[in-house]
Amino acid sequence: MFNIEEELKKLPKEPGVYIMRDDKEVILYVGKAVNLHNRVRSYFRENIGRGPAIDKMVSLIARFEYIVTDSELEALVLENNLIKENSPKYNTLLKDDKTYPYIKVTLGEEYPRVQFSRLMKKDKSKYFGPYTSAAAVKDTIELLNKLYRLRTCSRSLPRDIGAERPCLNYHIKQCQGPCQGYVTKEQYREQVDRALEFLNGDYSPILKELEGKMRAAAEELDFEAAAGYRDLYNSVKQVAQKQKITDSAGEDKDIIALYQDDREAVVQVFFVRDGKLIGREHYYMTHVSENSKPEILENFVKQFYAGTPFIPRELMLQHEIEDRELIEKWLTGRKGGRVYVRVPKIGAKEKLVELAAQNARHILEQDRERLKREEGRTIGAAKEIAALLGLGKIERMEAFDISNINGFENVGSMIVFEKGKPKPSDYRKFRIKTVSGPDDYACMREVLTRRFRHGLEESKELEEKALDAAYGSFTRFPDLLMMDGGRGQVNIALSVLRELGIAIPVCGMVKDDNHRTRGLYFNNVELPIDTRSEGFKLITRIQDEAHRFAIEYHRSLRSKAQVKSVLDGIPGVGPARRKALMRSFGSIEDIRAASVEELGSLPEINRRAAEAIYEFFHKPGEGPA
DSSP: OOOHHHHHHTOOSSOEEEEEEOTTOOEEEEEEESSHHHHHHHTTOSSSOOOHHHHHHHHHOOEEEEEEOSSHHHHHHHHHHHHHHHOOTTSOEEOOOOOOOEEEEOTTSSSOOEEEESOOOSSSOEEEOOOSOHHHHHHHHHHHHHHHTOOOOOOOTTTTTTTSOOOHHHHTTSSOOGGGTOSOHHHHHHHHHHHHHHHTTOOHHHHHHHHHHHHHHHHTTOHHHHHHHHHHHHHHHHHHHHTOOOOSOSSOEEEEEEEEOSSOEEEEEEEEETTEEEEEEEEEEESOTTOOHHHHHHHHHHHHHHHOSOOOSEEEESSOOTTHHHHHHHHHHHHTSOOEEEOOOSHHHHHHHHHHHHHHHHHHHHHHHHHHHHHHHTHHHHHHHHHHHTOSOOOEEEEEEEEEETTEEEEEEEEEEETTEEOGGGOEEEEOSSOOSSOHHHHHHHHHHHHHHHHHHHHHHHHHHTOOGGGOSSOSOOSEEEESSSHHHHHHHHHHHHHHTOOOOEEEEEEOTTSOEEEEEETTEEEEOOTTSHHHHHHHHHHHHHHHHHHHHHHHHHHHHHHHHHHTTSTTOOHHHHHHHHHHHOSHHHHHHOOHHHHHTSTTOOHHHHHHHHHHHHSTTOSOO
């Protein structure tokens, strides 16, 4: 048994990382220390004003462990890795996990390409970014490839020159054809260098060139070519004005500030590259109630820059942080060049930090309003339904629907809403096995019986294996069962639950003559509901979602059945040929309209099979009507 008092005496007076665990071995907290002996012992002293959250954590500690490191810097890196891997409950955590796009020019290749990348590796490529808009990066790459006719293929050049035919890009004049040797390595590299100038922000040469070509084409009355040059000219101007794409050299800095209330904090980051503000992003920090702003800011810097591939030359922070020198040393090592962490006090830089803080405050306030509205639409709406029915808390609701056409391919759907929101991962489809013909009540009885019997069996199996209920897909029963219909459907559900010995409230979503929801049928009474309320809107969403899910499943089965029933009746046509026919012709109608020669042009269809297919569709009295 772990004796905390005894283990505290054994702590070394060296730098390292400590890990606090509860009695179930769950990691509660990860921290670093210059002196493990002093730092870990401090948690177990009484009356030192740590705050209720830390007091609660300490009360849960069943044991601790530690890892000794050679330096405080090593401890910082290890602490970051362990926090990221385990997300401990009492650590302040960076909530968002975003990766940013870069433009990558593969200068290590003899015929370089311009590519989209979310990783910045230490290779021979040149990277531009990071940017906050992936769409803008993709548009810029497409523009560069059009302007400079650079290759987009993955062929290994010059090894594969002449090995294959040129691709479509060459034929539409969007590639110079290096794969065929149509351009020398030096000529191709000139175009790459011009693309690099563009990415470095020098747009003048290409704008002058495009303007000249546009005028020359117009003078020669080649208006189609002139329009093409005009479009490219406008695209370049748009990129020059909006994206401000620059190299990572020059004045690169991130401006970081936060806004905090009693529950959460938002950190705002402005990305400045080569002196230009190219974008901004915000991040939520959790478990912040008892942390000061400098502590939250320091936790953000450590966690964010442990994960991002690009480190700017300077971080401008809103507050001084305790481990500033250590973090500078760590970031300098990661970047491979000097990194400064500063807190501007006066001038334009301080104003930028203030602007970032103002943006963080606006984001938090706007999100609070948005979350309040969202809560009204979801959790609030579920509470309205619970109050209408006289029930306690409703967290999980399940709804069922049946779909068929004159009894053909009877199917059932089960959809799940949790806390007023759809939970598609728990949706289930049922293909009816015991009912033929259009009997919705019998179909619903089968679906409900299968769903709840399966849940009971799964729960028993998990209990025998001592596994958590999360391992089973049907083990969690709803707080409310919602049937698409009135008394009849509700009675079916109640009888199934009674037979299985399960007690779950059941209500029916009743529609009027115009097929619009009008109220709920519960305990043999139809309860009217305010059609302007959020509860009513939630009922409508549940009803529509159950109907949509059932119809989509039924439609997919009908489509498969049509293809199978028609083509499988043709001698010599198996799965491979059926797939080839549908892939090439797209529909049964187009296969029927095809000639023997057209059918036989497919590699999978020989002459004999083509004739059999044609005869099947055209012989009198044979084939589908």
